[in-house]
Amino acid sequence: QADLLFLDIHLPELNGLSFLKTLKQAPKVIVSSAYSTYAVEAFEEEIADYLVKPYSYERFFKAVTRVREQLSSQQEERKKQLFLYADKTIYRTKTEDVLYLKAEVDYVKFTMVDKQVLVLDSLQNWEEKLSGLNFVRTHRSYIVNLNKVEKTSGNQIFIGDDIIPIGRTYKEKFIEALMEG
Numbered sequence: 412q413a414d415l416l417f418l419d420i421h422l423p424e425l426n427g428l429s430f431l432k433t434l435k436q437a438p439k440v441i442v443s444s445a446y447s448t449y450a451v452e453a454f455e456e457e458i459a460d461y462l463v464k465p466y467s468y469e470r471f472f473k474a475v476t477r478v479r480e481q482l483s484s485q486q487e488e489r490k491k492q493l494f495l496y497a498d499k500t501i502y503r504t505k506t507e508d509v510l511y512l513k514a515e516v517d518y519v520k521f522t523m524v525d526k527q528v529l530v531l532d533s534l535q536n537w538e539e540k541l542s543g544l545n546f547v548r549t550h551r552s553y554i555v556n557l558n559k560v561e562k563t564s565g566n567q568i569f570i571g572d573d574i575i576p577i578g579r580t581y582k583e584k585f586i587e588a589l590m591e592g
Contacts, residue, residue, distance in 0.1 A: 413438045415478055420444035420453075431456050439478045490544065495521060495528050502528050506544055510559045510570050512537055514552040522573070547588040550578040557589060 416438050418427045428449065431437060442453045443462040450461045459481065460474035493509070495502040504523060513520045514534040521528045538548050545557045549568060559570045566582065568575040577585055 414482055415459075415475075416440045418442050420446065420449050428452055428456060431458075439481065441474050441478065493521075495530050497528050497530050504528075506541070506546075506556070507558065509546075509556050510573070511556060511575055512546075512554040547581075547585055549581050549585045550576050551581075560589065563589070 418431060418440050420427045420442065421444070422430060427442060427444075431440060437456075440456075440458040441460045441462060442449070442458050443464055443466070445464040447461075447463050450463075453461050459478045462470060462474060491506050493504050493506060495504060504521075508523045508525070510522045510524065512534060513522065515529065517531060517533075518529050519532050519534055519537055521530065534548075534552065534554060538546075538554055541554065546554050547557055548554050553575050555568055555570065555575055560568055561571070562569045563577070566577045566579075568577060568585075
């Protein structure tokens with residue numbers, strides 16, 4: 412499994428584009444060739460870039476930078492998705508749709524915009540998984556999506572019609588995260 416493949420058009424046994432067509436799930440590909448005549452065919456195979464030899468370091472760097480940015484944005488998109496396993500079903504949801512999480516004995520209840528899902532797991536585990544994604548622990552039994560907080564009053568957070576408590580030991584960290592976000 413590779414993230415990026417540098418591929419020449421002229422290979423010893425076969426054409427580089429023919430090789431590319433044999434791959435079931437091709438990574439990002441930068442093709443290099445002394446001939447620009449293969450460029451259209453190469454781009455039809457959804458390559459990332461085409462370098463005509465001899466190419467400069469600046470042109471090479473530009474091609475690699477473009478691919479790195481594409482890979483980085485794909486990774487960011489994957490981070491914004493959660494796969495929740497409950498009742499022999501895997502639910503795919505976006506982190507932006509999650510309002511809050513609540514510990515329920517050995518389970519974690521995900522409350523989302525349109526549904527609730529009960530997952531066999533610990534809140535501590537989800538706190539680690541969601542770190543850096545604008546979720547913060549507010550109580551020993553709750554983690555909230557800071558983007559969904561409508562208001563706070565005293566030791567309470569208001570998200571839609573729900574009221575979530577703020578524990579004494581979590582209040583300072585919560586307020587700090589809320590002000591930064």
